[in-house]
Amino acid sequence: MIDPSWEDLKLVRMVAEAGGLAGAAAALGIDQSTVYRRLGALEKALGAPLFERRRSGYLPTATGEELVALAERFERQIHDFARRLEGKAIAVTGEIRIATADSLLAHLLTPVFKRFRAEHPGIVLDVVIGNPALNLSRRDADVAIRATDSPPEALIGRRIGTIAWALYGRSDLPDGDPDWVTLGDDMASLQVVRWARDHVPANRRVYRANTVLGIASAVEAGLGIGHLPCFIGDTCLALRRLAEPDPTFSAGLWLLTHADLRHSPRIRLFLDFVATELNRLKPLIEGRVFGER
Helix, strand or coil, X not given: CCCCCHHHHHHHHHHHHHCCHHHHHHHHCCCXXXXXXXXXXXXXXXXXXXXXXXXXXXXXXXXXXXXXXXXXXXXXXXXXXHHHHHCCCCCCCEEEEEEECHHHHHXXXXXHHHXXXXXXXXXXXXXXXXXXXXXXXXXXXXXXXXXXXXXXXXXXXXXXXXXXXXXXXXXXXXXXXXXXXXXXXXXXXXXXXXXXXXXXXXXHEEEEECCHHHHHHHHHHXXXXXXEEHHHHCCCCCEEECCCCCHXXXXXXXXXXXXXHCCCHHHHHHHHHHHHHHHHCHHHHCCCCCCCC
16 A cells, blocks of 8 residues: 555546546656556555546546545645745744844845845844844844854854955045054954054054944044945945955854754745845945945
8 A cells, every 4th residue: 555646646637537548648748658557556556446447438436536536635735825825925923033233234134124024024023233142052042143254053054255344444534644443352352353453553543442333433433444344334435445355354244043943934034035135235245346336
């Protein structure tokens, strides 16, 4: 005894509708001998005849009629699913908590989140920024969108691209030895912070902030020059690049979640959507749109 597959059900239904092997073969796009062989093998496996061979054609037996009805129900369910999917009637609902950085949220993610909400109004987004202690392994958040080259091993995700950094200053920056704006020493794990500490005289480092958004605002205000992610510096009309991106300052942009959540419909939907949107922005993220604005 075997469980008939969808292909088996479809074959039985086509034979019943056509009333014979020739019509079923034409409908299925195969030759008549293949239909004969598959039907015989199915009847043998089931241990019951599916059709009575009459002069007028093939007439389903009681078992055959059950399989035909099953095939019709299955096909209706498939078509109903396809229509609901096409009409976006499959509503994924719930809440997604997202941990990210202020600079990513302000300059990349907010428009992406707006488009996601427009397509999936049943999902609530709870965004948490400025809290590096959030731990996806403890479910403090469902998804993290982070700049890192060493994502935690307990998490899974995808690398979108490389966040490029370059040196920026105001377009009306006066000539001479400029002051510098830098990230604070509490972010000394970043190469860009160590570089400024080692290469910029202390008396020129006049302004520090503990967030990338904070130094971006300071550079735009004219407090000094500083290194910024290119997706910020290249989109600010008041700023100009003072040097090419330094690859030693770059970091990967990752979408991360906990392994237990990867099969959640709303998490999978969200990750796929954000990945597609951010991939469109890769030239900006990787500093390759300079001069195009």
